[in-house]
Amino acid sequence: MEVSDGATRVLAGLLEARTGQQLQVGRRWRLETGLAPLLRSHGYASADALVSHIQAGHDHALADAVVDALLNNETSFYRDQASFALLKDKGLARLQRERGAGRRLAIWCAGCSTGQEAYTLAMMFADEPARWEGWTIDIVATDVSRGAIEAARAGRYSHFEIQRGLPMAKMVRWFDKEEDVWVAAPALRQAVRFQQRSLLDAAPHPGRFDAILCRNVLLYFSSSLRRQVFGRLASVIAPDGVLMLGAGETVIGNTEVFVSDFECRGLYRPILPEDAWRAA
């Protein structure tokens, strides 16, 4: 299936307007692979025919489905295991010390795709009941894709999805097998609030977070939009909160509102007034 330059421009514009994500030149193959099932199921002969229908503006559900089809939902449990070990052993350990009085943590998994990273977080807390006894852990996970959020809420994973990154002991502890599908245990599903929400929208409740995971999402944004989103994240993260990016991502050159967390190398923290004083 070939997608004309005109259709490519329209679809790339639709994707960026709805999600902030750019369809970079190297990822245009996604138009062909992502849209082919949609064209078949809706009976369109070509991407141009699909674009014409979207441009008529009467079918919002179709436009939603196109955006969903173009998003990259690649994710896995414990994606980059060393990063999650760092979060657990250093980042959460510090937050636990600092929040000992209130015993409450709010964590936002921003751009959670089909939920594996949010459930990874939930398992990290649930696997240490003694350590977190008496704590209220509020995990909210958002993604722009309706399909991804529905899948995340259902907590149903295929043979391939469940195996990727998830140790077997956790798999049998936290998932039940229903024929060929592995289903997250009710306790795990209840530990995460999933919401369909773009990174360009307002932050979810409670609006202030001790830790934010925003992994492998911002690399698809334009540099100006990326800077804008970093600014929004900084506005809702606690002054001593931690930001966790994807293993190949950094704040360097992308924003001036987060810096490397010297106590937890690999994580980031918002710029504090004393940082500005030091830099002056």
Place this chain on the structure above:
Amino acid sequence: MKTCLVVDDSKVIRKVARHILETLDFSVAEAGDGKEALVYCEATPPDVVLLDWNMPVMSGMEFLRALGEAELSRRPKVVFCTTENGIGHIRAAIEAGADEYVMKPFDRETLYSKLQIVGLA
């Protein structure tokens, strides 16, 4: 270079596993059943054993028990690799001492993540 012993009575599975493991920079040896694998481990213990469940001569579970009793210079990590993927089988593998479990069919990313979990990638 890390070493992996692939134990499976299917030549096709051994070939597929070898290909994936070699792309992950492992040196690969093969055995067609548990008994052959035990002899290999006693002579040159690999870093990890990728172990099928159902095999002639000596099954994967029998191999795992024998490995536990064998006097080796070092104990390899054991990753069960099988189509037996019910929760009961997986629990039995954990109790028998397996370090990880991968369900067939699997792809490179899955095997890589399992090798990471046992500290070998």
